[in-house]
Amino acid sequence: MLNAVAVPLVYMFKGSLDGIEKPIEKANLNLELKSAQIKYSESRADYMAQINIWIVSHNHSSTIHSIYLKKNGSFFSGNDIDPYSKKGQKVNVVYPELTDQLTVDLGTFIKKEKDRERFNASALEISQDKVFKFSLLLLITAERYMDGFEEFHPNDWKLVFEYNLNKQLELPLTFDIHDSNPKRAIKWEPEGFSK
Numbered sequence: 001m002l003n004a005v006a007v008p009l010v011y012m013f014k015g016s017l018d019g020i021e022k023p024i025e026k027a028n029l030n031l032e033l034k035s036a037q038i039k040y041s042e043s044r045a046d047y048m049a050q051i052n053i054w055i056v057s058h059n060h061s062s063t064i065h066s067i068y069l070k071k072n073g074s075f076f077s078g079n080d081i082d083p084y085s086k087k088g089q090k091v092n093v094v095y096p097e098l099t100d101q102l103t104v105d106l107g108t109f110i111k112k113e114k115d116r117e118r119f120n121a122s123a124l125e126i127s128q129d130k131v132f133k134f135s136l137l138l139l140i141t142a143e144r145y146m147d148g149f150e151e152f153h154p155n156d157w158k159l160v161f162e163y164n165l166n167k168q169l170e171l172p173l174t175f176d177i178h179d180s181n182p183k184r185a186i187k188w189e190p191e192g193f194s195k
Contacts, residue, residue: 037178051159063124093121177190
């Protein structure tokens with residue numbers, strides 16, 4: 001007798017939820033780019049980048065599953081297989097919001113990056129209606145050619161955030177060249193960048 005009553009109740013309960021959107025599906029992320037700066041390392045074809053972002057999840061908490069840095073078009077002008085224009089460079093960790101970290105040399109930048117408090121960017125919990133302030137510290141390596149390295153194009157980049165149940169949000173950005181970037185002696189222009 002118990003089974004005969006339980007089965008209709010289960011179906012009645014299931015039916016009452018049909019068509020109702022789950023709270024997590026209603027969650028929306030709002031992103032605000034605070035700064036995006038980049039600096040060329042003279043010793044290698046590496047660029048140190050720092051991006052500061054504020055993020056809020058409305059209507060429900062959210063979980064970010066992945067973050068990618070992508071280039072609109074090609075970063076490497078001579079390379080058909082450009083990792084920055086396909087899926088992008090995956091961001092593995094984020095840091096609590098940081099002050100300027102690009103005043104140091106490359107070795108110090110890498111060492112400090114490893115020693116800092118960090119969060120896993122593949123399981124980043126964003127509480128509802130609370131501002132989460134964080135920084136990305138990235139090392140971007142340029143393509144090497146016979147006559148030197150590809151110079152960096154600071155325009156037309158974006159960060160792609162994949163979150164919750166197959167949701168995606170893109171944050172366009174243009175890098176500002178850091179004040180401490182080395183200068184070309186001839187014209188006193190920032191070294192390592194193309195216009």
